[in-house]
Amino acid sequence: MWEMGKRVLIIIENLPAPFERRVWQQAKALRDAGYIVSMISPKGKGFTKWHEVIDGIHIYRHPLPVEASDIPAYLFEYPWALAWQFILSVWIYFFGPGFSVIHGCDPPDLVFLVACVFKLVGVKYIFDHRDLSPELYVVKFGKRGFWHRMLLLAERLSYKTADVVIATNESYREIGIKRNKFDPDKIFIVRSGPSAGFGEGVKPKENFYPGRKVVGYVGVIGQQEGLNLLVEAVDHLVNRLGRREAFFIIMGEGPALKNVIAHAREKGLLDEYMKFTGYVPTEELIATLTSCYMCVNPDHVNPFSDRSTMTKVVEYMALGKPIVMFETTEGRFSAQDSALYARPNDPVDMAEKIAYLFDHPEEAMEMGKRGKERFEKYLKWEASVPSLLAAYKRVFEV
CATH class of the missing domain: 3.40.50.2000 (Glycogen Phosphorylase B;)
Known part of the structure; x- marks a missing residue:
């Protein structure tokens, strides 16, 4: 014994x-x-x-x-x-x-x-x-x-x-x-x-959707992850605000994936403005996020998400990406001034925050730097x- x-x-x-x-x-x-x-x-x-x-x-x-x-x-x-x-x-x-x-x-x-x-x-x-x-x-x-x-x-x-x-x-x-x-x-x-050094040594992809501002998302695609709200935000961004340079890459799978794809197709966004990759191996995922202009977290705000720390937000910060997300208690604690916070569950406000970062690349870059610094000091x-x-x-x- x-x-x-x-x-x-x-x-x-x-x-x-x-x-x-x-x-x-x-x-x-x-x-x-x-x-x-x-x-x-x-x-x-x-x-x-x-x-x-x-x-x-x-x-x-x-x-x-x-x-x-x-x-x-x-x-x-x-x-x-x-x-x-x-x-x-x-x-x-x-x-x-x-x-x-x-x-x-x-x-x-x-x-x-x-x-x-x-x-x-x-x-x-x-x-x-x-x-x-x-x-x-x-x-x-x-x-x-x-x-x-x-x-x-x-x-x-x-x-x-x-x-x-x-x-x-x-x-x-x-x-x-x-x-x-x-x-x-x-x-x-x-x-x-993620551990210290997450994403280090991974180079951005060459000729990555030239002429487009690519927004990345990674995570499970379930009901509570709010991807249908993201589709509504993209619809407003593209069809109401006229931001035709926008392109969204959605990496991940889950029970709501087919429903979200159908929603994007119904809005006329699939392929031209939104790409759904399904599961992506870690190295490819990191390379894709590294190549993105910014990242997004559309988690539906509710008593669960308000109190939960979303790992994807910390991963975005580790890669030095500015973020747009719906405001939650723990989301704000994690990202602080490396994110812009849309009103809870308001896709129009999310679209406007994304457009703001499109128009202010220097501010977006500084936000990404602050997020990476916070990750390295406190969140790794x-x-x-x-x-x-x-x-x-x-x-x-x-």
């Missing part, structure tokens, strides 16, 4: 390791600090092995039968994933590297059910609060009711089980303190963002590592 000590099991359910960047960054930082790290994740995104060791980190994967998009599918997916997480945790504890801390990442807020069992034998639990499931439910389904109450309960029980909590920003920390009555001294902010991943390690130091003191 292994000796108790700096042994960690990280459990994620929504994406495979090492594809899930934030969790993989955490795993490597813990490894570098002397921890023995194991991970449990689903299979997917080309990662299909049940067990492998990457960069000294043990990864155990389980199948997911469906990609849930509605409540019945979630009711099948979550118990399935929990069962596998428990089985693999038992295997790792008794026959693998072992662990004295479980680091559970949402969504969903259910890893506490696995942690509860192991807390009986002295294992500590760190809850990594990365998603506001109750708020997201209201955004996706447009109602509260029974399932919303169940999500609030799962969040509350996750906090009640936790010895220490990791929050992605100050808004999430506030929810931990006010909504879940958790000890403020046991909540540590660990932000999401390395700036969050001390807080992560402080959370682990604290959990062994509890």
Whole structure:
């Protein structure tokens, strides 16, 4: 049997390791600090092995039968994933590297059910609060009711089980303190963002849409990401303001992609003013964003997006790109004066802000420089590592 000590099991359910960047960054930082790290994740995104060791980190994967998009599918997916997480945790504890801390990442807020069992034998639990499931439910389904109450309960029980909590920003920390009555001294902010040097060495593309001002977007294309609002903004920019030099490259995929493409086609914008690439490999994505004049974040403003830090905004800043976005609490905290802020969910105002940056290239360049400087000082991943390690130091003191 292994000796108790700096042994960690990280459990994620929504994406495979090492594809899930934030969790993989955490795993490597813990490894570098002397921890023995194991991970449990689903299979997917080309990662299909049940067990492998990457960069000294043990990864155990389980199948997911469906990609849930509605409540019945979630009711099948979550118990399935929990069962596998428990089985693999038992295997790792008794026959693998072992662990004295479980680091559970949402969504969903259910890893506490696995942690509860192991807390009986002295294992500590760190809850990594990365998603506001109750708020997201209201955004996706447009109602509260029974399932919303169940999500609030799962969040509350996750906090009640936790010895220490990791929050992605100050808004999430506030929810931990006010909504879940958790000890403020046991909540540590660990932000999401690319590592230092993100995009360095990648050159802009030659002859990149000459004569056009290219605006870039990267991210998931779902209902809450607001791409239909972006289509309306492009329509106003091109057809009302006459900015025929505009061209928008939309990189990413998701459940709303077909709907957004149809909307752009209906407005007469597809191909001539908007291009949808689908999934793009990281190097190509960075090269494309580097070549863009500016970037945009049209996330629909709601209680979820207002409190969430959008990684794409930090990536734009890392690449030195000026940004136009709808104003949110955490969006403004991240970008500060490297962005122009349109009125919430107002595509006309977004179009006018984009046109302003088209007309003021020197100001746009200065905004991009300020964003890159802020990223390098405060928002790069390395700036969050001390807080992560402080959370682990604290959990062994509890």
